[in-house]
Amino acid sequence: MLMKGNEAIAHAAIRCGCDGYFGYPITPQSEVMETLMELEPWNTTGMVVLQAESEVASINMVYGAAGCGKKAMTSSSSPGVSLMQEGISYMAGAELPGVIVNVMRGGPGLGTIQPSQADYFQAVKGGGHGDYKMPTLAPASVQEMADLTVLAFDLAFKYLTPTMLLADGIIGQMMEKVVLPPYQPRLTEDEMRAKYPWATLGKPHGKKPNHITSLELLSEDMEKLNKRLQARYRTLEKEEVRFEEIACEDADYVFVAFGISARVCQKAVEIARSEGIKAGLLRPITLYPFPVEKIKELSNRVKGFISVELSAGQMVEDVRLAVNGKVPVEFYGRMGGIVPSPNEVFNALKDKLIQ
Amino acid sequence: MNSMNVTDIVNPINLVYKKNSVLTDLPMHYCPGCSHGVVHKLLGDIIEELDIQEQTIGVAPVGCAVFAYKYLDIDWQQAAHGRAPALATAIKRLLPDRYVFTYQGDGDLAAIGTAETLHACNRGENIVIIYINNGIYGMTGGQMAPTTLLGMKSTTTPKGRMYERDGNPLDMPKLLAQLDGVCYVTRQAVHTVGAVKKCRRAIKKAFEYSALNKGTSIVEVVSTCNSGWKLTPDGANKWMVENMFSQYPLGDIKDTIQAEKK
Numbered sequence A: 001m002l003m004k005g006n007e008a009i010a011h012a013a014i015r016c017g018c019d020g021y022f023g024y025p026i027t028p029q030s031e032v033m034e035t036l037m038e039l040e041p042w043n044t045t046g047m048v049v050l051q052a053e054s055e056v057a058s059i060n061m062v063y064g065a066a067g068c069g070k071k072a073m074t075s076s077s078s079p080g081v082s083l084m085q086e087g088i089s090y091m092a093g094a095e096l097p098g099v100i101v102n103v104m105r106g107g108p109g110l111g112t113i114q115p116s117q118a119d120y121f122q123a124v125k126g127g128g129h130g131d132y133k134m135p136t137l138a139p140a141s142v143q144e145m146a147d148l149t150v151l152a153f154d155l156a157f158k159y160l161t162p163t164m165l166l167a168d169g170i171i172g173q174m175m176e177k178v179v180l181p182p183y184q185p186r187l188t189e190d191e192m193r194a195k196y197p198w199a200t201l202g203k204p205h206g207k208k209p210n211h212i213t214s215l216e217l218l219s220e221d222m223e224k225l226n227k228r229l230q231a232r233y234r235t236l237e238k239e240e241v242r243f244e245e246i247a248c249e250d251a252d253y254v255f256v257a258f259g260i261s262a263r264v265c266q267k268a269v270e271i272a273r274s275e276g277i278k279a280g281l282l283r284p285i286t287l288y289p290f291p292v293e294k295i296k297e298l299s300n301r302v303k304g305f306i307s308v309e310l311s312a313g314q315m316v317e318d319v320r321l322a323v324n325g326k327v328p329v330e331f332y333g334r335m336g337g338i339v340p341s342p343n344e345v346f347n348a349l350k351d352k353l354i355q
Numbered sequence B: 001m002n003s004m005n006v007t008d009i010v011n012p013i014n015l016v017y018k019k020n021s022v023l024t025d026l027p028m029h030y031c032p033g034c035s036h037g038v039v040h041k042l043l044g045d046i047i048e049e050l051d052i053q054e055q056t057i058g059v060a061p062v063g064c065a066v067f068a069y070k071y072l073d074i075d076w077q078q079a080a081h082g083r084a085p086a087l088a089t090a091i092k093r094l095l096p097d098r099y100v101f102t103y104q105g106d107g108d109l110a111a112i113g114t115a116e117t118l119h120a121c122n123r124g125e126n127i128v129i130i131y132i133n134n135g136i137y138g139m140t141g142g143q144m145a146p147t148t149l150l151g152m153k154s155t156t157t158p159k160g161r162m163y164e165r166d167g168n169p170l171d172m173p174k175l176l177a178q179l180d181g182v183c184y185v186t187r188q189a190v191h192t193v194g195a196v197k198k199c200r201r202a203i204k205k206a207f208e209y210s211a212l213n214k215g216t217s218i219v220e221v222v223s224t225c226n227s228g229w230k231l232t233p234d235g236a237n238k239w240m241v242e243n244m245f246s247q248y249p250l251g252d253i254k255d256t257i258q259a260e261k262k
Helices: A005-015 A031-039 A055-067 A078-083 A085-094 A120-124 A142-159 A169-173 A189-195 A219-239 A259-274 A292-299 A315-323 A342-354 B036-049 B064-071 B084-094 B106-112 B114-122 B172-176 B193-210 B233-247 B256-261
Strands: A002-004 A020-023 A048-051 A072-076 A098-104 A162-168 A175-177 A243-246 A253-256 A279-284 A286-288 A304-309 A329-333 B056-060 B075-078 B099-105 B128-133 B182-189 B216-222 B251-255
Touching (some): A002 A005, A005 A031, A005 A072, A005 A098, A005 A142, A005 A169, A020 A031, A020 A055, A031 A048, A048 B084, A055 A072, A055 A078, A055 A085, A055 A098, A055 B075, A055 B084, A055 B114, A072 A078, A078 A098, A085 A162, A098 A142, A098 A169, A120 A162, A120 A286, A142 A162, A142 A169, A142 A175, A142 A219, A162 A169, A162 A259, A243 A259, A253 A259, A253 A315, A253 A342, A259 A279, A259 A342, A279 A292, A292 A304, A292 A315, A304 A315, A304 A342, A315 A329, A329 A342, B036 B064, B036 B099, B036 B128, B056 B064, B056 B084, B064 B075, B084 B099, B099 B193, B106 B114, B106 B128, B114 B128, B114 B172, B114 B216, B172 B216, B182 B256, B193 B216, B216 B233, B251 B256
Parallel strands (some): A020 A048, A020 A072, A072 A098, A253 A279, A253 A304, A304 A329, B056 B075, B056 B099, B099 B128, B128 B216, B182 B216
Antiparallel strands (some): A002 A175, A243 A279, B182 B251
């Protein structure tokens, strides 16, 4: 099927057995809720779709649904995701699974409706308060908008954590061929009770009640919760790193880019190769956990890295941390909604790393 | 003459009062004289009487009642400040045969959570909102709330609330009663035995209404905060009767289901 990235998210959500979507319109992601409203999944799978009064309400609806063990999600774009940070922090603290889609646009402030990748820090460093991390997946195609929506739910429930799909305005708006994931039935309430014994579905007779909360007034208990979260993040960092390598085997220079920037860099690799420069591309699919080990390994055999982003340079900091000074790490980025051309990126590689 | 021993007195025949089975045995953290404990007990009474302990999910606020989930033996979610109606919306939409209620204070419902409250009510979510209005921020130490009376002193209005600077006390139930999504709005108190009985009937009605899918039910309980008000428990009750009730008069504000019956 040919469809927009935003539409692919909606289709994938219904197909993977999502129980509830709660959202608020914002460009450039409004097609997610529009598609859901058109598809009327409440008549087929029974999925609830509700337009909330704000992004603050949306994320808290996701919290409420997730607390019942339900597969719930929301989607928004940068300013709206800023409003959700409180709810995301509460979900992290209450160990609740849920999926948040951010189809990024340029900021700061109201910014622009054009694409951007400047919410990288907010997503991977913990945009809300307190010590938490959020698995962050970066789709680079309409196909991945669908596939990673399914994966985001899997990770969210495996690690009991809010999980983000960090896309950009172009991946959201562009149309490509996509093979939609197979239908999975929504869980029944009995299955939910068995799988998620913590869920607030109503306290069975003679059992202890369930409490969904992030509050611990005793310092020792609060530290214990934090240690549990940190242990989970260490497992995530070990088990869930995903990336794609393109022409890295013999590369002298490696682009590091995600989302639409990776698509541009892929073309720049071709241009470089046609001019005899051995360039490659490392495309992180998980931005958190970041492919630290892969970059470390590459840094033993390449001459330099260049991080290409639609921002003033955010992911480049993580590349530098991984490379740890072994070889030069340069940055090239555009802001304000501008996407560089492959030639522009290739020239940046030549200017910054080769000459 | 045989003297009586304790088992002669404490036995089922002599039982005149029994704590409901929904309230836990945990000592409450509320200040002596606080209204929260009485309202908790009433909720436990109603949940027991309607036999809905296994079908009820509560949403606790941020405020003094943040620990409400420790005192009633049902499933609970604890919400971010003001967001309880958003949580309750999702819970009720995804579990339509459950009884879902929020328990919110006046800071939670009438200040930071006005949007979530108003829109949940406007959508006519079939939930119960228990609204404790004591005219002050109790947990943070007695700051001005949107419900604080004009002239009333608080730690952020040490010389009293002034209309010119702070606006008038906000009457949320009166405002919410105008929405078609709301089927029942009532204002109660728990300062006397008679008032407690009336409040109990109101809460029961609200829970029963929430199962009819006719919209949102709101029970405001005009409450005391003797520590925030810097009064004795008894003095706080008197002050409430003399000052709060004129601003927040008790009684039903709206009851569309009763009106339909007539």
